Amino acid sequence: MNDHDDLDDPGLAAALGALAPEAGGDPYPAAHRRFVRHRRRRRVAAAAAGVAGVAAVVTAFAVLGGNGTDVAGVRTVSPAGGPSTSVPAGPTASSSTSTTLSPSTTTPTSPSPTAGPDTPAGSATSTTTAVAPRDETVESAGGTVRVRVTPTSVSLLGSTPAAGYTADVRASGPEDVEVRFRAGSSGGTEHRIRLRIRSDGTLEREVT
Amino acid sequence: MLDTVPVVAAPRDFETVFRTAFEPMVRGLTVATGSRAVAEDCVQEAFSRAFVRWRRISGYDDPVAWVRHVAVNLVRDHHRREQRKRAAVDRLGARREDVVTPPEPADEPADERAGRLAELVAALPDQQRLAASLFYVEQLSVRETAAAMDLSDGAVKYHLHAARASLRRAWEERA
Numbered sequence: 001m002n003d004h005d006d007l008d009d010p011g012l013a014a015a016l017g018a019l020a021p022e023a024g025g026d027p028y029p030a031a032h033r034r035f036v037r038h039r040r041r042r043r044v045a046a047a048a049a050g051v052a053g054v055a056a057v058v059t060a061f062a063v064l065g066g067n068g069t070d071v072a073g074v075r076t077v078s079p080a081g082g083p084s085t086s087v088p089a090g091p092t093a094s095s096s097t098s099t100t101l102s103p104s105t106t107t108p109t110s111p112s113p114t115a116g117p118d119t120p121a122g123s124a125t126s127t128t129t130a131v132a133p134r135d136e137t138v139e140s141a142g143g144t145v146r147v148r149v150t151p152t153s154v155s156l157l158g159s160t161p162a163a164g165y166t167a168d169v170r171a172s173g174p175e176d177v178e179v180r181f182r183a184g185s186s187g188g189t190e191h192r193i194r195l196r197i198r199s200d201g202t203l204e205r206e207v208t
Numbered sequence: 209m210l211d212t213v214p215v216v217a218a219p220r221d222f223e224t225v226f227r228t229a230f231e232p233m234v235r236g237l238t239v240a241t242g243s244r245a246v247a248e249d250c251v252q253e254a255f256s257r258a259f260v261r262w263r264r265i266s267g268y269d270d271p272v273a274w275v276r277h278v279a280v281n282l283v284r285d286h287h288r289r290e291q292r293k294r295a296a297v298d299r300l301g302a303r304r305e306d307v308v309t310p311p312e313p314a315d316e317p318a319d320e321r322a323g324r325l326a327e328l329v330a331a332l333p334d335q336q337r338l339a340a341s342l343f344y345v346e347q348l349s350v351r352e353t354a355a356a357m358d359l360s361d362g363a364v365k366y367h368l369h370a371a372r373a374s375l376r377r378a379w380e381e382r383a
Contacts, residue, residue, distance in 0.1 A: 007368050012375065013344040019326050020238035020247075020345060027230055028223060031252050035259040042260050 140207045142181025142191030143167055151201035165191075220266045226255055229272045236346030237283055240338045242330050246286055254279035276356045280338065287334055328378045336371035339364050 133150045135157065143161035147154050155173030161181050170178040176196040183189040194206040230251060237247035254275045258265050265271045329337055335357070342353045343364075354364045 007343070007350070007365065007372070009344070009372055012340075012372060013347070015322075015325055016239055016329070016340065016344045017235070018322055019329070020235040020244065022231060022235065023244070026227075027248075028226055031226065031230070031255060032223075034252055035256045038256040039260045 136203070138193050138195060138205060138207065140181065140191040140193050142183065142189070143179070143193075145177065145179050145193045145195070147173075147177050147195055149197070149203050152197060154195050154197050154203060220271070222259060222262050222266070225271055225275075229275065230255070232346050233276055233279060236341045236348075237279060238341075239329060239345050240341035241283055241286065242326065247283070250282040250286065251275075251279045253282055273352065273355055276342075276352075277358070280342075280356045283338070284334070325375075325379070328375055331378075332371055332374060335359075336367045336374065339367040340371040340375075343368055 133148050135146060135148050138145045138147065141162065142165045143159060145159045146157040148157055153174035154177050156169065156171075156177045156179070159167040159169060159179045159181075161167040165181040165183050168180040168182060170180060176194065178192065178194045181191045181193075192206070192208045196204045196206075198204050233251045234244065234247045237250060238244045241247050241250070257278055258271065258275050265274050268274055329340070332340070338357060339353055339359075342348045342356055343350070348356070350361050350364050350368075353359075353368075354361045357364065359367075
């Protein structure tokens with residue numbers, strides 16, 4: 001081989017080789033045990049890392065996914081939680097038909113025509129009627145707001161400011177939702193989205 | 209029509225590769241480290257890393273080269289650790305004769321002549337000693353030695369020339 005032409009030195013090779021005589025015996029069985037141990041440790045480490053990763057993700061969701069938490073400028077409100085689903089007793093609720101009641105609505109008033117046959121007469125009526133809420137997005141120059149609307153309530157799902165704006169949530173439901181988007185620091189442009197449920201169950205929008 | 213060229217396939221079975229390559233690799237690195245125990249440990253560790261990745265490594269052109277490369281890096285790590293240890297002891301002001309270090313080479317050669325050669329090899333710079341060990345003891349080519357050491361062919365030749373010249377000069381002076 002050309003590589004060896006000017007480097008070959010059999011005498012030196014033999015002398016160096018004599019410094020490391022060949023060992024007898026079969027090294028494989030002992031080495032194999034070490035390999036298996038190594039592989040087991042590696043698998044355990046990988047499994048532990050996986051479990052730790054899952055735990056970290058779950059913890060992160062638990063911490064960041066709570067009610068009314070601000071994440072990266074977006075305020076989220078749990079659609080079914082909190083006070084946003086309670087309906088105040090009054091002529092609006094009592095006069096409305098079954099289609100105007102939100103889920104888990106409690107009306108401590110006189111028996112309504114929508115009460116089921118199992119309701120004992122003369123007692124406070126608790127009526128739960130399945131009315132599918134709808135989600136709406138309202139846009140302004142300063143950003144967008146997502147809300148969940150039922151015939152009797154409106155609740156904020158999230159707000160996304162446009163580039164250069166910051167969101168300021170003034171009200172998140174259930175009677176009204178108001179979000180102001182401001183550009184820059186104080187004194188800049190301000191856009192406002194205000195949403196309210198009218199007595200007839202329709203959504204009133206005020207976008208400035 | 210094309211001539212049929214018999215191709216000798218490189219062994220791909222882990223156990224076969226181990227049995228073929230382990231002893232030459234250990235002998236080469238024994239000269240490089242001065243200790244068969246250290247050399248065996250480095251080579252076994254390299255093979256154990258190959259073992260858990262064997263499905264991928266067995267597809268390489270030369271799986272043994274991968275194992276040798278890892279083993280050489282482990283030997284270098286060992287040298288660095290030893291140097292740091294010595295440097296730390298020196299910084300603490302301890303006298304060298306008070307420091308308990310394994311003899312180098314740890315395995316005392318049988319005869320005096322071999323012992324003198326082992327001392328000369330141990331006195332070589334790390335790169336020269338490693339290149340000479342792989343080339344003269346494990347009988348690798350310059351290219352294989354370069355691949356194992358992460359050096360160019362030219363750099364390996366330089367180290368081999370320098371190592372051989374140093375050994376010859378020291379050997380003749382002692383003689």
